[in-house]
Amino acid sequence: xxxxxxxxxxGLGRKYGRRWALRDCTLDLPAGHVVGxxxxxxxxxxxxxxxxxGWLAPSSGGISVLGxxxxxxxxxxxxxxFVAQDTPVYPGLTVADHLRLGAxxxxxxxxxxxRERIARLDLDPAHRAGKLSGGQRAQLALTLxxxxxxxxxxxxxxxxxxxxxxxxxxxxTLMEAxxxxxxxxxxxxHLVSDLERTCDHLIVLVDSRLQVAGEVDDLLATxxxxxxxxxxPGRLPAGQDVVSAHHTDRQSTIIVRTDTPIxxxx
Ligand SMILES: Nc1ncnc2c1ncn2[C@@H]1O[C@H](COP(=O)(O)OP(=O)(O)OP(=O)(O)O)[C@@H](O)[C@H]1O
Numbered sequence: 702x703x704x705x706x707x708x709x710x711x712g713l714g715r716k717y718g719r720r721w722a723l724r725d726c727t728l729d730l731p732a733g734h735v736v737g738x739x740x741x742x743x744x745x746x747x748x749x750x751x752x753x754x755g756w757l758a759p760s761s762g763g764i765s766v767l768g769x770x771x772x773x774x775x776x777x778x779x780x781x782x783f784v785a786q787d788t789p790v791y792p793g794l795t796v797a798d799h800l801r802l803g804a805x806x807x808x809x810x811x812x813x814x815x816r817e818r819i820a821r822l823d824l825d826p827a828h829r830a831g832k833l834s835g836g837q838r839a840q841l842a843l844t845l846x847x848x849x850x851x852x853x854x855x856x857x858x859x860x861x862x863x864x865x866x867x868x869x870x871x872x873x874t875l876m877e878a879x880x881x882x883x884x885x886x887x888x889x890x891h892l893v894s895d896l897e898r899t900c901d902h903l904i905v906l907v908d909s910r911l912q913v914a915g916e917v918d919d920l921l922a923t924x925x926x927x928x929x930x931x932x933x934p935g936r937l938p939a940g941q942d943v944v945s946a947h948h949t950d951r952q953s954t955i956i957v958r959t960d961t962p963i964x965x966x967x
Contacts, residue, residue: 706729706730706731706732706765706768707730707731707732707733707734707766707767707852707853707885708728708729708730708753708764708765708766708767708853708887709728709729709730709764709765710726710727710728710749710752710762710763710764711727711762711763711764712725712726712727712761712762712763713725713726713727713728713749713752713759713761713762713763713764714726714759714760714761714762715745715748715752715757715759715760715761716760716761721760721909722745722748722909723745723748723749723752723906723909723910724761724909724910725761725762725910725911726749726762726910726911727762727911728904728911728914730885730887730902730904731902732852732885733883733885734885734886734900734901734902735875735876735879735885735886735888735899735900735901735902736885736886736887736888736900736901736902736903736904737887737888737889737890737893737895737896737897737899737900737902737903737904737917738750738887738888738889738890738904738906739889739890739891739892739893739896739903739904739905739906740889740891740905740906740907740912741891741907742891744891744906744907744908744909745906745909745910746857746858746889746891746906747786747857747858747889749904749906750783750855750857750887750889751783752764752771753766753771753781753853753855753887754771754781754783754855755770755771755772755773755777755778755781756772756783758772766780766781766853767780767781767852767853775808779807779808779809779849779851780851780852780853781851781852781853781854781855782846782847782849782851782853782854782855783846783854783855783857784842784843784845784846784854784855784856784857784859785857786857786858786861787858787862788835788838788839788841788842788859788862789842790830790833790838790841790842790845791830792829792830792831793829793830793831794829794830795826795827795828795829795830796819796824796825796826796827796828796830796833796841797826797827799830799841799845800812800815800816800819800826800845800848803815803845803848803849807848807849809849809850810848810849810850811847811848811849811850812848814847814848814850815844815845815847815848818844818847818848818874819841819844822837822840822844822874824837824840824841834867835862835863835864835867836863836864836866836867836870836871839859839860839862839863839867839871840870840871840874842859843856843859843871843874843875843878847878847882847884850882851884852883852884852885853884853885853886853887854884854885854886854887855886855887855888856875856886856887856888856889857888857889858889858890858891859871859875859888860872860890860895861890861891868895872895872898872899875888875899876899887904888900897917900917901916901917901918902914902915902916902917903915903916903917903920912944913944913958923958923959923960924944924956924957924958925956925957925959925963926954926955926956927953927954927955927956927957927963927965928952928953928954928955929952929953929965929967930951930952930953930967931948931949931950931951931952931953932953932967934946934953934955937955937957938965940959940960940961941957941958941959941963942957942958942959943955943956943957944956944957944958
């Protein structure tokens with residue numbers, strides 16, 4: 702693994718019409734990680750992934766992927782794999798057709814890896830993609846993404862439509878691939894629970910803005926949920942940054958970020 706940032710964003714923003722889908726995003730992702738991109742529907746996850754894949758141009762700020770502009774020519778595009786939302790495969794084409802197409806379209810195509818993965822998944826090469834189960838379609842799309850041998854693989858909500866078993870199997874295959882290949886991965890989900898066992902790095906987007914980003918262990922160590930009698934979040938001890946606060950008549954639930962232990966008996 703090298704130490705280069707796999708993705709750097711500086712004040713990155715993207716507007717649709719007058720509305721910001723992503724704004725003021727500054728981010729450094731080190732290489733060799735599996736990064737979870739989490740946020741509710743409409744938070745800007747797809748927008749960030751498309752900016753990283755070179756499918757969209759920024760409206761403000763800048764982004765670089767593996768040291769280059771994401772859409773900076775064929776060599777750069779070959780380094781980035783993007784599996785878009787809803788597992789994009791061609792229903793009328795067979796599994797084998799997909800592999801042939803992958804080989805035609807990608808200069809770095811690893812045919813042996815593609816064949817071996819299809820065999821390991823027990824997929825019949827003559828089967829049409831439209832007749833595969835959702836889980837199998839997702840696995841086929843992942844195989845196509847991996848056989849391109851990108852250095853960064855971006856997956857947009859890859860498990861959203863899968864049942865729990867298919868979800869587990871998909872994430873398992875992804876983890877095996879990351880262990881075997883020199884690969885950095887960013888995958889998005891609106892559920893943290895999908896990602897907590899898979900990712901060592903987390904990016905949280907809410908309302909088009911970056912909320913937190915960092916290593917999962919660090920984030921868990923420095924973020925705390927405080928529940929107690931209702932109080933003004935502005936009156937918490939110095940050094941506790943309020944990330945969010947919710948109140949009922951009597952009770953407050955506050956998420957804080959702090960490097961020091963929480964010693965408040967209330
Ligand atoms: N092509 C588009 N034209 C106009 N607005 C768009 C377009 N694509 C996205 N948006 C808007 O930008 C915002 C961010 O969308 P985005 O798809 O990035 O969110 P997301 O976090 O991926 O959501 P989801 O989980 O629902 O896929 C949303 O308000 C969305 O409606």
